Amino acid sequence: MARTSSSKENAQALFHSLRSAYAATPVNLKIIDLYVGFAVFTALIQVLSLIFRNPFSLPHFYYLEDPQVVYMASVGSFPFNSFLSGVLSCVGTAVLAVCLRIQVNKENKEFKDLPPERAFADFVLCNLVLHLVIMNFLG
Amino acid sequence: MAAPETSTAAVQTLYTNNTLRNAFGGVLSFFILLLIGVMAFSIRLFSVIKYESVIHEFDPYFNYRVTQFLAKNGIYEFWNWFDDRTWYPLGRVIGGTVYPGLTLTAGTIWWLLNSLNIPLSVETVCVFTAPIFSAFASWATYLLTKEVKGTGAGLTAAALLAMVPSYISRSVAGSYDNEAVAIFALIFTFYLYIKTLNTGTLFYATLNSIAYFYMVCSWGGYTFIINLIPMHVLLCIVTGRFSSRLYIAYAPLVVLGTLLAALVPVVGFNAVMTSEHFASFLVFIIIHVVAFVYYIKGILSPKMFKVAVTLVVSVGLAVCCAVIAVLIALVASSPTKGWSGRSLSLLDPTYASKYIPIIASVSEHQPPTWPSYFMDINVLAFLVPAGIIACFLPLSDASSFVVLYIATSVYFSGVMVRLMLVLAPAACITSGIALSQAFDVFTGSIKFQLTGASSNTEVDAAETSSSTAESQTDAVKTEKPEETAKNRPSRKSKKKEREHGEKPSTKAKAEKKRLLALPLESSVISLLLLVLLGAFYVVHCVWAAAEAYSAPSIVLTSHSHDGLHVFDDFREAYAWLRHNTDVDDKVASWWDYGYQTTAMANRTVIVDNNTWNNTHIATVGTAMSSPERAAWEIFHSLDVKYVLVVFGGLVGYPSDDINKFLWMVRIGGGVFPHIKEPDYLRDGQYRIDSQATPTMLNCLMYKLSYYRFVETDGKGFDRVRQTEIGKKYFKLTHFEEAFTTHHWMVRIYKLKPPKNRIRGKTKKSKSKTSSTTSSPKRSGTKKKNPWQ
Numbered sequence: 001m002a003r004t005s006s007s008k009e010n011a012q013a014l015f016h017s018l019r020s021a022y023a024a025t026p027v028n029l030k031i032i033d034l035y036v037g038f039a040v041f042t043a044l045i046q047v048l049s050l051i052f053r054n055p056f057s058l059p060h061f062y063y064l065e066d067p068q069v070v071y072m073a074s075v076g077s078f079p080f081n082s083f084l085s086g087v088l089s090c091v092g093t094a095v096l097a098v099c100l101r102i103q104v105n106k107e108n109k110e111f112k113d114l115p116p117e118r119a120f121a122d123f124v125l126c127n128l129v130l131h132l133v134i135m136n137f138l139g
Numbered sequence: 140m141a142a143p144e145t146s147t148a149a150v151q152t153l154y155t156n157n158t159l160r161n162a163f164g165g166v167l168s169f170f171i172l173l174l175i176g177v178m179a180f181s182i183r184l185f186s187v188i189k190y191e192s193v194i195h196e197f198d199p200y201f202n203y204r205v206t207q208f209l210a211k212n213g214i215y216e217f218w219n220w221f222d223d224r225t226w227y228p229l230g231r232v233i234g235g236t237v238y239p240g241l242t243l244t245a246g247t248i249w250w251l252l253n254s255l256n257i258p259l260s261v262e263t264v265c266v267f268t269a270p271i272f273s274a275f276a277s278w279a280t281y282l283l284t285k286e287v288k289g290t291g292a293g294l295t296a297a298a299l300l301a302m303v304p305s306y307i308s309r310s311v312a313g314s315y316d317n318e319a320v321a322i323f324a325l326i327f328t329f330y331l332y333i334k335t336l337n338t339g340t341l342f343y344a345t346l347n348s349i350a351y352f353y354m355v356c357s358w359g360g361y362t363f364i365i366n367l368i369p370m371h372v373l374l375c376i377v378t379g380r381f382s383s384r385l386y387i388a389y390a391p392l393v394v395l396g397t398l399l400a401a402l403v404p405v406v407g408f409n410a411v412m413t414s415e416h417f418a419s420f421l422v423f424i425i426i427h428v429v430a431f432v433y434y435i436k437g438i439l440s441p442k443m444f445k446v447a448v449t450l451v452v453s454v455g456l457a458v459c460c461a462v463i464a465v466l467i468a469l470v471a472s473s474p475t476k477g478w479s480g481r482s483l484s485l486l487d488p489t490y491a492s493k494y495i496p497i498i499a500s501v502s503e504h505q506p507p508t509w510p511s512y513f514m515d516i517n518v519l520a521f522l523v524p525a526g527i528i529a530c531f532l533p534l535s536d537a538s539s540f541v542v543l544y545i546a547t548s549v550y551f552s553g554v555m556v557r558l559m560l561v562l563a564p565a566a567c568i569t570s571g572i573a574l575s576q577a578f579d580v581f582t583g584s585i586k587f588q589l590t591g592a593s594s595n596t597e598v599d600a601a602e603t604s605s606s607t608a609e610s611q612t613d614a615v616k617t618e619k620p621e622e623t624a625k626n627r628p629s630r631k632s633k634k635k636e637r638e639h640g641e642k643p644s645t646k647a648k649a650e651k652k653r654l655l656a657l658p659l660e661s662s663v664i665s666l667l668l669l670v671l672l673g674a675f676y677v678v679h680c681v682w683a684a685a686e687a688y689s690a691p692s693i694v695l696t697s698h699s700h701d702g703l704h705v706f707d708d709f710r711e712a713y714a715w716l717r718h719n720t721d722v723d724d725k726v727a728s729w730w731d732y733g734y735q736t737t738a739m740a741n742r743t744v745i746v747d748n749n750t751w752n753n754t755h756i757a758t759v760g761t762a763m764s765s766p767e768r769a770a771w772e773i774f775h776s777l778d779v780k781y782v783l784v785v786f787g788g789l790v791g792y793p794s795d796d797i798n799k800f801l802w803m804v805r806i807g808g809g810v811f812p813h814i815k816e817p818d819y820l821r822d823g824q825y826r827i828d829s830q831a832t833p834t835m836l837n838c839l840m841y842k843l844s845y846y847r848f849v850e851t852d853g854k855g856f857d858r859v860r861q862t863e864i865g866k867k868y869f870k871l872t873h874f875e876e877a878f879t880t881h882h883w884m885v886r887i888y889k890l891k892p893p894k895n896r897i898r899g900k901t902k903k904s905k906s907k908t909s910s911t912t913s914s915p916k917r918s919g920t921k922k923k924n925p926w927q
Binding site for chain 2 (some may be wrong): 010011013014017018021023024054072077078080081084085088091092095096099100103108109110111114118122123126129130133136137
């Protein structure tokens, strides 16, 4: 039966089932998911903006053909620690929020004796350490 | 009525017995741990007792000098320190090329003690840092093994690690090197990783990252951690043990750990750019993909999940291939595929000997021989396979980690003898597990044989319930007594219902226990044999610590028929340099002695043990292998005033410069092609007797070592090479002897200043530019530039 229906119908059915399953998750988990999505989006913007900034502004020099220079020009070596700290802080908060979501989710049987306040306190502590390191690394 | 009452009474007494036993066990473990710490500290004090409280070897002197600077000038000066008294004329950026963990730790301890008005000198703190941290390391081993298998295994592993000779060799009192604190950091990081894996809280994940940061600060071997943990995560995923605790243990560590590693100046951006870290990023991506797949599988029906899989596979495969192709192109564009030379030589043991003679020449980078395994981990070599098997019954996340750790560390220890040190904790953990399991089986059989003979069902039931209670309280033996008092009502009710429910199955359990129990005599004899094995281990460890690994190598002793001879020539030479030369004089020697010269003689050196600049070392090596005039030119261009050579021929000291000469030739010849190794070889051997080649007999190293040597015994018999020397009577034209120590072990020569007037014919220069001037100044003739 799966073969007779077209792949487009399959994709639509999949989409619908995903949506309905996701709508059933509780609100606090959805808020955490929103936060994760925002953090990942910010990280992506930083990476893309750094990769795609140069071709618009540089005139044509021959040494640009050198692959070493191309790599350096595209990634940018001088503000590298700022770039790195920016990307890693976004990725870091995303990861920590996912960990919080795992621990707070009531369907997760492994964490049923971990009170959500303790999970949130751990999350805050971890974020504190992460941002302390980021501030030190920003330069 | 009577039966429940007696059963409750039995349970009550059973329970108080168990709490008492728990409390007793807790106190006992605490005292055992304290004693293990004291033993770990005191077994490393043999060198202080036999010699004195002095810093050993070569590398610790550099660390000691850096710690002195830190103690005197504070942390900001230390962080920005540019050292101009080494690698003349290049200098060395200390702040950016040293792993600061050890020096910061010792500096903090010194500062803390001084602020408490305990005036210990920096040297004392440096000498005793290693034994203190080895006590901490054995406690960390206890914690790690307790997470894997329980308290008994933990205590055994801690006791084994406190004494294992391979760890003693690098952490004896006076061996102030990175490994002293790094091994503690390694075990502690692994413990926190396993703890996070077992509990799944972010608190331990944070602590894990901080401990990893301490490890990155301390030692270059941190790449072992950042590759072993991803390997373990991959293993768990592949064997179907993926759980959310694994995600929580791994993902924050990667992000926080990379950031923290990038904070250390030595590592810097290498944390994201070198291949040593790529494994962690790859597994980071993989674990996210796997977690996402599990999540989708959880919220979709199976049919929909299949549809999702086909869709994703068709679309995602193309994207994946493109990304992987780009990555491979990037990595393959660098000549070493992004790995550093040292890491490559670990993966391919023959790499260093083919391409990087400097790495191949360090004695601790050679592969170990078979006897060194028995010397360094002794009895543990037999117990490790038993421990690996014990890890599989039952297999948990933590025990699979231990198996992976021991497998990888055995491989790396086979490549480089210095990495036997990483094998030591793994061997102790697995042997501790094996020993404690064996003890459990034997003592359980003895107890069963002695008490299980009665046929009363009630006693049987009480027995089995107490045994089940025992097996449950085993895991919580170290719980505080207050906690057990709190849980008392719930425990009691649980015990009651368990007792009633298990009465039908007790018979089956008793039967099973009877089959598993060993006969009484064999258990007793096996126990005695195990204790004897432990006794052999202890005797060997104490012997190794006292005789083999306590030599400070800066002071030598030998026993002869008229008592103990002490050879303190090194310190004699450095003291002479310190008191009889100008502060700005440069001293040239082979790189082995650089750290000691800067620390003890306080003079500028040309090359030292950091060996970061191969060309500079090759220059010194070429100078040592050239005839006197050429060597003088090279040294004069480097502003050298004094040349130091180590010579063991009079007393039979085998690690002298003539024995190291082959490396000078090889390294020098690697950069300057006019030094050819076959010129110095006769029949493929380096010889210094009458059969030696003329190049050998004319080179600077030969002349500086054997100048006036024939005056000692009239024949010039070299006790190390066991022959008479080839050229006995010769004069030095460009050097003059400044100092020779008491046993001729260190010889210092001064460069003769250039002549002001040249008598007779003007010397023709060898340079390309023709100098037609006949001016009396020697500076008219062009100095030969050794770099052209």
